[in-house]
Amino acid sequence: MTSVALTVNGSRCEADVEPRQLLVYFLRDRLGLKGTNVGCDTTSCGACTVLVDDESVKSCTVFAVQADGSEVTTVEGLARGDALHPVQQAFHEQHALQCGYCTPGFVLATVSLLKENPNPSETEIREGLEGNLCRCTGYHNIVKAVQAAARAGA
Ligand code: FES
Ligand code: FES
Structure with missing residues (x-):
């Protein structure tokens, strides 16, 4: 296991992850952020797109450990209270x-x-x-x- 520390939708997050764990499954399964979808797992569809340090990234192509130290934004992090982005x-x-x-x-x-x-x-x-x-x-x-x-x- 490898320790990672990242900021997800403005909240600090520290966790131990398997080096092979993809960022998309870290977001969905560890953090419960199910708005990031999996459509293919082969970098084809973009359903898993998130922002990593303001750059759009297909999170099925990135290991969670590669996001260590980054700021990640998922669709759950866009609205401000009741106001949609x-x-x-x-x-x-x-x-x-x-x-x-x-x-x-x-x-x-x-x-x-x-x-x-x-x-x-x-x-x-x-x-x-x-x-x-x-x-x-x-x-x-x-x-x-x-x-x-x-x-x-x-
Ligand atoms: S799940 Fe299709 S590109 Fe990531
Ligand atoms: S896949 Fe159904 S709205 Fe795009």
């Missing part, structure tokens, strides 16, 4: 989800995208989110949500 609000208002399985990953990827590029074109949005898949194929409204979030200054 502007990206969450935009996804809600633009109906940018169907089953919702991919949504946490898309939301986190969008937060990262807009931090790097606050006013992306449609092409830049589609390219920026190409690592995230929606099996319900709701891409049109997802793009509209990202544009709305950008207008809202997310």
